[in-house]
Amino acid sequence: MRKILLFLSFCILISCKNEKSSNLYSYNLKATGSVKSFTLDSDVRYNAFYLYTFKDDKGKEYLSFLNYRTNQILFYDLKTTDFLFKLDLDSEGPNGIVQASGFYIKDFDNIYMSSYAYSGLIRVDTSSHIVQKIPYGTTDKGYNVVPSYTPSLHPYIPPIIIDGKIYITQQNAVQFSPATKTPLSVAIDTVQKKCEGLPLTYGILTDEELRANDTGFSRIFNGEDFVYSFYVNEDIIIASVDHSKVRRIKVKSKYIESPTGIQERSEQGPKLNLELARYGDLVYDPYREVYYRFVYPKTSLEDNIRWWGKSVYGRKLFSVIILNKEFEIIGETLFPEAIYNSYVFFVHKDGLYISRDYQMLYGQSEDYMTFELFNLVEGDV
Template identity: 65%
Template sequence: MRTLFSLLFCCLLGACNGKKEQVKDICELKATGEVKSFELDSDVRYNAFYLYTFSDETGKDYLSFLNYRTNQLLFYDWKTARFLSKVELDADGPNGVAQVSGYYAKDFNHLYVSSYAYSGLIRVDTTGRIVQKIPYGTTAKGYKVLPSYTPSSHPYIAPVFLEGKLYITQPDIPRFHSVDDTPLTVRIDTTQQVCEELPLTYSLLTSEEKKKSANNSQFSRIFDGKNFVYSFYVSEDIVVASADHSTIKRIKAASRYISSATEEQKDSEAGPRLYLELARYGDLIYDPYRKIYYRFAYPKVDLDRNMNWWGKAVYGRKKFSVLILDKDFQVIGETLFPEGIYNSFVFLVNKDGLYISRDYQVGMGNQSDDYMTFERFELVSKK
């Protein structure tokens, strides 16, 4: 089997020879069978949409997440999966944050939460003390930053900090701003507390994509150290933007398991079920250790009409694949996963591979919610 290094070297060699061809199926994700289990106490409600890993100054890795609908931040030793500590954030008083709505952990010194009661981000420390408040405001062009930004790992819209400036995403809410005039990202100078909208707006969506979104134009956004990359759930294209969004390009990154980009979302009593049935795309994440990108895709499925699907979205989609993109955003492989095992909405990139949750619990009465479990996948060349 060719090594991953040889695999990537061949891709670079082809580019140097001037042959700009899209190479497919030269690599895949392979399950290792290695599983990490993180024990949850009786106070923790399963919802891993606010979950991150980070390292300290010695290189030791940690996992942290927000206990859903509480003000608790939990910390684990990543290597041993041992529980370390729980931070209880006050709702009231001098360090009160009301009710936390979102969470992002960069490291122990940079923990950020959003709150339903504050229009901005709040930086806290491991004692629960408020260290800094970053208020939102109005740009010089009159755009008022929406207070509804909630940092999350699904959809992956974690805040980005570059040279003292904060980059956050904006949802499309027509009653506040024209959708075509709503920026995808706003930049905030955290020292001067000045806001600026970046030039990329929801106008980039085609009329067909807007029709399919049914006022739900969700996307994920990552920063790879050079570019911001957007993955809209209703589009087979990804959008790559320079750091200041002055240069933008759309690149096709389509799944072979989805015949058309997505289907039109229609409001109905079957909404929760349709959300988990219809074909669409998902989060795109960056793997800095292997210099590649993973994009989740969700083929159409038919689900049990007799089951109540309200609240089941926290366990992911029954069927999904992961597209593998190289440094030039070309598809070099796609892995289809077995159905009904993995929670495709919960994932982590680590030095030793991609970790995906094994907590798909829909209709599986024998699975415990006392643990969060992850299986490690390796990127290998395809035979």
């Protein structure tokens, strides 16, 4: 009798646990129909990988966008979408950055540029003057920082500034350093002019994942920990500020069995790479205390389109996993195909804005950048 009671208690415990897990999986992202549209100049060619929102000291909100072909940063009023002004960066002379390769803006006092001509970050002010040059250098363990860091929205790897140190990411460049010796992030002390390699390396990936030729990831800081989302791994990696404490959490999409396939470098490469199953960028929503992880199920693309250079418009098919602050999956929303540019988004107190500029099938104009607002809701949509 006692054994029967124990067995029944165990069954009830398992049932409650499953019910709790089932109840957690109950949130979705719902389209509101509210759209923000930002006008682009005729000399701007669409590439929104370098786009950020921020506030000034009075609370006014802005959207900033780098037109890297002309070394210009465009500023818009985020609320009204009105164009405000351009910041023209010099190419030559004492304040010249030559050619911008990426940028990040925290506020008007912290505008950081990367350049093809300089191995480091360049901080500029709103009069286009160079305020500070931050060289990458060599770490205390002899690792030479790869000069290809380009702060961007996709992959989502803006620099993180903590106590006078700037944390930047590193690419897996086997021609310079083996995966097990290449840190995912390095910390640059802007006061002491020293560079520190953090202990978490690309050795965290399996041999199979390394052979996929896709070691890309996104990285965020949630105020306490760094969070990494690799494109070829369903796990996310949570690391302490100094990266001495690391844990992995499985965040599996219901639309992907496993990230598969090897990135191709052939004539058909661009098309094939946009068809592969992959995970994507992960971002934090501090207003709702949730995380959004973009997911790319395997898909098929049209053969009558030349796919070179089309990756700026995102993937045809994607979903977004929603995680609570304990990194538990509480929902996953599958989006309609060929409407949204899943690589371009921003989090706002109103909700999550995702670009509507897929542009591959319906010939949308490149004269605008458009974003639709999605609300986090409980239940089906």
